[in-house]
Amino acid sequence: MEFATSSDPIVNLVFWTGIAVIFIIIFMVPYVISLRYMLIREERRRKLFMDIWRPILIRSLESIPDVLPPVKKKDWPVLFNLWNHFHESLRGSAKDNLNEIARKAGMLEVAERLLKKSKVRPRFAAITTLGLLREKSVWDEIKDAAVDDHPSVSLAAMKALIRIDEERAMPFIIPLISARTDWPPARVANILHEASPHVICAALADAVLHSPELHIPRLIRYFETIACDSSTVVLRQVIEKFPTDAVLSACLHAFKSPDALDIVRKNLTHSAWHVRVQAVRALGRMGLIDDKYILINMLCDQQWWVRYRAAQALSSLPFISSADLDKIRDEQTDRYAKDILAQVIAEKRMV
Amino acid sequence: MTAQQDKDDERIGFLLDFMASYAKPVVVVAEDDESIGFLLNFMLTREGFDVLMATDGRQAKALIDEIPPPSMVLLDLMLPYADGFEVNAHIRSKPEWSDVPVIMLTGRSQERDIVRAFDAGVCDYIIKPFQPVELIARVRRHLKVKTAA
Numbered sequence: 001m002e003f004a005t006s007s008d009p010i011v012n013l014v015f016w017t018g019i020a021v022i023f024i025i026i027f028m029v030p031y032v033i034s035l036r037y038m039l040i041r042e043e044r045r046r047k048l049f050m051d052i053w054r055p056i057l058i059r060s061l062e063s064i065p066d067v068l069p070p071v072k073k074k075d076w077p078v079l080f081n082l083w084n085h086f087h088e089s090l091r092g093s094a095k096d097n098l099n100e101i102a103r104k105a106g107m108l109e110v111a112e113r114l115l116k117k118s119k120v121r122p123r124f125a126a127i128t129t130l131g132l133l134r135e136k137s138v139w140d141e142i143k144d145a146a147v148d149d150h151p152s153v154s155l156a157a158m159k160a161l162i163r164i165d166e167e168r169a170m171p172f173i174i175p176l177i178s179a180r181t182d183w184p185p186a187r188v189a190n191i192l193h194e195a196s197p198h199v200i201c202a203a204l205a206d207a208v209l210h211s212p213e214l215h216i217p218r219l220i221r222y223f224e225t226i227a228c229d230s231s232t233v234v235l236r237q238v239i240e241k242f243p244t245d246a247v248l249s250a251c252l253h254a255f256k257s258p259d260a261l262d263i264v265r266k267n268l269t270h271s272a273w274h275v276r277v278q279a280v281r282a283l284g285r286m287g288l289i290d291d292k293y294i295l296i297n298m299l300c301d302q303q304w305w306v307r308y309r310a311a312q313a314l315s316s317l318p319f320i321s322s323a324d325l326d327k328i329r330d331e332q333t334d335r336y337a338k339d340i341l342a343q344v345i346a347e348k349r350m351v
Numbered sequence: 352m353t354a355q356q357d358k359d360d361e362r363i364g365f366l367l368d369f370m371a372s373y374a375k376p377v378v379v380v381a382e383d384d385e386s387i388g389f390l391l392n393f394m395l396t397r398e399g400f401d402v403l404m405a406t407d408g409r410q411a412k413a414l415i416d417e418i419p420p421p422s423m424v425l426l427d428l429m430l431p432y433a434d435g436f437e438v439n440a441h442i443r444s445k446p447e448w449s450d451v452p453v454i455m456l457t458g459r460s461q462e463r464d465i466v467r468a469f470d471a472g473v474c475d476y477i478i479k480p481f482q483p484v485e486l487i488a489r490v491r492r493h494l495k496v497k498t499a500a
Contacts, residue, residue, distance in 0.1 A: 090482070
């Protein structure tokens, strides 16, 4: 142990570092073990609780029990998650029974309390439950949560607002979905599907025509996923109002009806290659028999992506068979057109 | 003979006894969501079916290899290890299972999934969220059609 009292500072430093590491290990091992033990206990408690409440919730789909077992404070989040899961997995009259059992179990009062918590998980669960219960009394609190910095909380709040009162929610939600770039578009689109098509279509059409140009392509994507009847008319107006490449690309991506074929054909020669890509894709979706010749010409485009999408569009036309595709490939004199069509034919045969 | 083989034989023996011991129709349910699995089991049992559960695609395929054809298969599309399409293809690869009706119950509502399922020989496609009563009515209907055929 002479080195412990050595005057050499490096030896001293190494010695005391070693001692510190040993102490850290001595404290960390029991800490890790206790964490593990707590996790196992928590899991066991959760399972016991689920074993009691899962059959109750399932039986409640038939008839509501007269007496419900008491719920301990720390079991409420488990009940919320279980109830939310069932509610979101079922449709029809089953939901009415779930609502009744939630009110009977006191979930409404607890959810109102949890809504005021700062922790994300309880807030998320409470907002979801209140939305599923269509509880109008907490409208303002949920509206506040919709502008929360945390995307999970704000998205859950947006969904809850739509569930509670979709018409009242729209004027508040539409500006939010334009501005919140941190919200994943796929999740936003899923949530928008919760609203009735006529309500969401009217609100989105208005927003697409009156929002700043920067937000238009994002809004058009949502407009597209809802598949509104008025989409072609609105998108034509948008193109007239904002004739930029980004807006044009987004609109061509969104066109689904043959009513827009004139715009699609017109933009096959656009100077921006990404617009041409969307135009050939649109032609693949809704093109007529004569459009196959236009697509064959597009196989010679200078941009690889345009050629590739043109070949895919050609192969997806319902009146073009595999034999027709082989014939078109053999007839090509352009090397690039031949190559890209051969690639798409090979890809199609692999699927 | 290894302990694992013994265990497997015991399981197969149990399943065969189980299938032979009842007069009720058997429904095989492949569902990885514990709560939905519990709900389906409860509803089908209450309706008078015997239910065999599998919680992932691999287990479902193993079950299919072990038992004689049941009255019906209720299949989730998104299963761990092997998805619903793979399990369905496994079912259809067995000649004795060829007339077993398969109902898909899934959260995937895209047109291409539905078309692919029907092309693969599925007899019905139910999208989650679903109505429990409607699901049971569809199960009854497909069993009736199968019996009539």
